[in-house]
Amino acid sequence: MRLPFLILTPVCVLLGLSVVIASQREVEGYLLVLTLLVAMFAHVSVNALNEYFDFSNGLDLKTLRTPFSGGSGALPQHPEMAVAVLILGLGSLLATVLLGAFFVWKYGAAVMPLGVAGLLLVAAYTPWITKRPFLCLIGPGLGFGFLMVAGTHFAMTGEYSTLSWQVAVVPFFLVNNLLLLNQYPDIHADRSVGRNNILIAYGTQLGSVVYGVFATLAMAAIVLLAGSGIVPALSLIALLPMPLAFFALSGAVKYGEAIGNYPHFLLANVLVALLTPALLGVAIIFG
Template sequence: MNPTYSAQTVLQTARGPFLILAPVCVLAGVAAALLQPDVQLNWLSLALILAGALAAHISVNMLNEYLDFRSGLDLNTQRTPFSGGSGALPGDPAAAKAVLVGGIATLVLTGLIGLYFLASGAWGLLPLGLAGLIVIVTYTRQINRSPWLCLVAPGFGFGLAMVAGSGYALGAADSPALWLAALLTFFLVNNLLLLNQYPDIEADKAVGRYHFPIAYGVEKSTRMYALFVLGAALSVVVGVVGGWFPLWSLLALLPLLLSVKALSGARQLGAAIGTQPQFMAANVMATLATPTVLGLTLLLG
C-alpha cells in the first residue's frame, strides 16, 4: 500500500509566493515588444505566454525541492523567509514522488506551449526556449557545481529566456528595448539568487555544491552583487539615453535603490545576512518592482 501524503505539501513545493516573478518577467517582455509598431496584443498568446512562464517557474521550484530533499540538503539547511527552500518534504517525505511528477509535468507543459509558438512562426524563441529547458533540468545537480554558470543561470532563465522569449512569442523582432529589458531582469535575478545563497553556504558545501559564494567567498560575491546592480541601472539609463525607453522609464531606478539597501546588508553581515531578513526582503522587492515599473512606463509612456 502506497503511503499517503498531503496535497498541501506538493503545493508548497511550487513556492507560490515567489511565482509573481514570472508575470513580472512577462510584463517586461510584452511591454518592450509592444513598442514595435507591427506587434499587436493577442490575448490568447498572452495567456499562453503567462501559462508557460508560470509552468517553467513551478517546474524549476519543484525539481529543486525534490532534488534538495533527496540529497539531504533540506535536512541541514537553516531556512530564512527567502532562502533554504520551503521545508515541506522533510515533514512529509511520502510526497516526494508527487513533487517529482509535478516538476516533470510542468516542464512538459512549458515545452508544449513553446512548440505552439514555434508552429506559429516564432522561431526566435527556439534557442532561448531550448536553453531555458536545459537550465531547468540541470540547475540543481549540474549548474550548482559550476560557480560562473550558477551565477548567471537564474538571470538567463528569467531575464533573457523569459523576458526576451515573451517578446518573441508575441511576434516581436530583435530590438534594443527588448534586450535592455531582458538585461535589466538578468542582472536583478542573478542578484536575487546570489544573495539567497549566503545563508546556505555551509549546507550547500556539505552536499557538493560549488556556487559562487563557496568558490570565491562572500566579499567577492558582494562585489559581484554591486556590479550587477550597476548593470541593472545602466540598462535603464542606456535605454532612455538611446531613445528606446521613454523618459519616464527612469522611474525604474527608484525601486532599484532597494538593491543598495540589500548591498549594505551584505557588506555588514556577510553570510549571516539571513539573521536580518529585511535586507533579503529588499533584494526581493527590487527584483520584482524594478522590471514592473519599467514595464508600466513602456506601456504608458
C-alpha cells in the same frame, strides 16, 4: 511550487509585453495567456525539481531556513510527498514542452533556440548548474531576464526584437543578485552536498563586490536606455527602488553568512528585483 517566488514570472512577462505594445504590435489575448502559461510552467518545474533534489540529497535537512530560502522546507515535514513533488516538476516540464511545441508550429524553427535553452536551464539547474560557480551566478538572470523577456516578445509577434534584449539586461542583473544574496545563509549546507556557487568558491567578500557591480550595471542600463531615447524618459522611475539593492548589500557586507538572521535585507533584495523591472515595463507602455 513556492508560490511567492512565482510573482517574478508575470513581472518578466510584463516587461517583454511592454516592448510589444511600444512597437505598436497587436496584442492577441490567447497568445499572451499561452506565453504566461509557458513561463509559469517552466518556473514551477525548476522550483519543484529543485525542491525534490534538495530533499533527496539531504540539503533540506541541513539548511537554516529563512523566509527567502530557495526551498519551501515542506518535504522534511512530509517526506511521503517526495514522489508527488517529482511528478509535479516533470509534469510541469512536459507542459512547458507541449505549449512550446505550439509556438514551434505557429512560428517555425526560429523559436527553437529560446525553447531549447530554456529547457536545458530548467533541467540542468539543480543537478549541474549549481555546481559551477559562474553558471550558477548568471543562470537565473539568463532564464528570467533574456529568455523570458525576449521569449515573451517572440511568442507574441513571431519576431526577435533588439529592444527586448536591451531591456532584459535589467532583470538579468537583478535576478542574478536575487539568487546570489539568498545563497549567503546556505553556504555551509550547500557546500556539504557538493554545490559550488561563487560564495563557496571565492567567499562572501567577492560575492558582495559582484552584487554591487550587478546593481550598478542595472542602474546604468536604465540610465543609458532612457538617456539615448531607446526607452521613454519616464523609464527613469525604475530607478526608484534601486536604493533597496544597496541597503541589501550593506547587510551582506556587515553580516555575511548571518544575513539570514536579518530578513529585512533579504526582503529589500526581493523588492528591488520585482519592482524595478515592473516599473520599467509600465513606463515603456505609458511613456
